[in-house]
Amino acid sequence: MEQQFISTLSITASELKSGSVSAKSPSNIALVKYWGKKKNQIPTNSSISYTLTNSYTETELRFSPKTSDTFEVDVYLEGELKESFAPKIITFFERITAYIPFLNQFKFEIHTHNSFPHSSGIASSASGMSAMALCLVQIENILGANLSEEDALKKASFLARLGSGSACRSVYKGLVEWGENDFVEGSSDLFGTKYPDVEIHDVFKTFHDTILLIHEGQKSVSSTVGHNLMNGHPYAERRFVEANENLKALLPILKSGDIKAFGELVEHEALTLHAMMMMSNPAFILMKPNTVAALEKLWEFRRETGNHLYFTLDAGANVHLLYPEQDAEAIEIFIKNELKQFCQNGNYIKDKVSF
Ligand code: DP6
Secondary structure: HHHHOOOOOOOHHOOOEEEEEEEEEEEEEEEEEEOOOOHHEEEOOOOOEEEEEEEEEEEEEEEEEOOOOOEEEEEOOOEEHHHHHHHHHHHHHHHHOOHHHHHHHHHEEEEEEEOOOHHHHHOOHHHHHHHHHHHHHHHHHOOOOOHHHHHHHHHHHHHHHHHOHHHOOOOOOOOEOOOOOOOOOOOOOOEEOOOOHHHHHHHHHHOOOEEEEEOOOOOOHHHHHHHHOOOOOHHHHHHHHHHHHHHHHHHHHHHHHOOOHHHHHHHHHHHHHHHHHOOOOOOOOOOHHHHHHHHHHHHHHHHHHHHOOEEEEOOOOOEEEEOHHHHHHHHHHHHHHHHHHHHHHHHHEEEEEEO
């Protein structure tokens, strides 16, 4: 299966040329979470996420021929050389060199920009690795690979996964599934699959994601450490089964437009992710007091008003508020009046799903 991604391109030194490509890729927010992986970035369960709109990474990849046979790469974030970023990219290049053989023949300069502040606690790995992978397949085509648009996206998703698992879902808009199972057609552990828009009720295409920045700054557990916590975790096997059951249960909900069932399932997933971390060894509590305070306020608001406001969480303290356009006006007043106070510096980011 992986064979299909091995490049057959062979380029002689005289065919090497300099150039530049660029790509823009949004972040995503998982509804059913990827938490746990096997070797080679193979997920232990299926996941699905909404691709966002306003939170994105834009990357320009400049390449020029070179003769030495090691990777050469400089990374610039917001115009500033970031030497600390190079090891991550080199690890990524080492993982993908079998699929992008020309990596050794070029010197690369990566210029990258995030639409969200670096300190916001929003992970840039999904959007960043996805944008990088989209750049690499473009170079492959410039060098003569002739990948169709569909194959180029599939390969970009495959490569992005090797950079960061969740990044494979950022390559497509809408809802994107990742992980092989017998209920999503075409699903694979190797790349993300766009979940068909026709299977999704219109109401779910209008969702907002407002991100409460409860705690800005670096997360206290990196995702690599976090995924490893699932190895030998006493509840891991049950969790992996439940994640797949949750995804299977979500599909008819997406079709029917049952917002309440959607919200309940998504909140359960988020709390399970955090419960897993609390039960791991060593244990992590990633919620802050203001995370809990915001969730309690949200539940109270929902009980009192009946508005469709739900939450999900990543492996951090920030709260993603999910709500449909039909209730957006009332909910956004509530956010400003009641939830903004829980955000560090009063900051939150307004985003939307992308279809
Ligand atoms: C909690 O994709 O960041 O956001 O593969 O180690 O780079 P790596 O992990 P990463 O993990 C994301 C975990 C999550 C849930 C999700 O996005 O599904």
